Amino acid sequence: MCGTCGCGKTTSHDRQGHDHHHHHQHDHAEANRAAARPRQWVELEAAVLAKNDSLAQRNREWLDRRGLTAFNFVSSPGSGKTTLLERLARELARRRQLYVVQGDQATNRDAERVRAAGAKAVQINTGTGCHLDAEMVAGALDELDPPAGSLVAIENVGNLVCPALFDLGEHARVALMSVPEGADKPLKYPYMFRSASLVVLNKLDLLPYVDFDPAEFRAALAAVHPQVECLQLSATRGDGVDALTRWLEARSP
Template identity: 55%
Template structure:
């Protein structure tokens, strides 16, 4: 949790529109409650500051409170209360995001993994292969640089880069701000590529329909047991880089068994984003989910 890992820091989150080059800083001034933020959209800044009510604008300032201790560590009980408040405020905005997606029949997916598991490569391949049948937009999350966002844009999808500074995960307010820049069309697919991390992203709802956890065969097949919260939160687990199976000590059946052990409802797929093996299953899953979102608008 952020109260323990210290992510967030003083540096502001930046949102870069890769189509226009416009960059917006979402400042989170940890020791100054003047809230002088750079908003591209108009927001009504009405702060009750009783810390029990939601703010009237789209940004989640709970991190300000979590780190606003002037050098004094809170007692364990106070820390738990702060962390609960952080998640509650994030979840409230995530529900707004979810309603926004639902009202536009948009399939929103939260892609999570360890660094280097192949999220960006899978997205690139998916965009190139499905561009004629699915309109795909991407919110690309990293701590720094726009390298992955530029890769996505080069593959043919509109993309917004969200850099979190020292933050180890995306939050619902970052996604909301990214959507203001991205402006996905009705009936499209929004892929949210989270920061590479199997811990904090499990706790932060972004308003997505489903979390998709990507596990590379170059990692341990015990990952689902080591990071149960993430695999429990995911609807789909993708085993990526199966073309490397002959060269690594990885038991795919054991990895799947471990994932099902922590989440009996999880769906699993095996594929290689590099060679294309198994991608048909992933594409079929995407088509079914997109169709379900469209059908849900009439039920």
């Protein structure tokens, strides 16, 4: 179970559609338990995050000793993280080797996709877990063994909530969002967008077909993280990807 967000708990919505009466009672019981344990809950959260933070710091030092910069790619499922990493692997190929720590609940599909594009990859399956943590990434980095001069990317589990809280030892966090998701997402998931070093708006090619107002998106992002840089691109068509490779390489030794 995730001690921070509690998403490993059996929550009331697990019962939705099965037993509405029971569901209602369960909500009350849940609320009563929550009222009875706030302090322990907060202490557990602090302990889980403190342990993760110290392991993340170790990862960062490990990467620094090797002269490597790591980027943590976060987004909701389907925003285009893997598609973008496939493209980056191809575009960087002549200059740098891309090493990818892939995180998903299940399957090796994304690791296989980026390998086919020329990257080296290790897949982590989190099972019921909703995010990668620093300990998982430490194991994957050992296995990947990226040499100096390569570029290290982490594809986090698709989720705009819990990955915001877990430092993996990355040097920069790249939050992706895509046009079909709606312009208001920064307002609804402020922790994620606030923690981003760079925001990428993907699927720009879909702009003519989707009701998405770029000005509304810029305003939403500015409301939660006024200084953050935002790049717009299409991972499938490739336009705008140059600016991202420049951004990543400018931060890589």
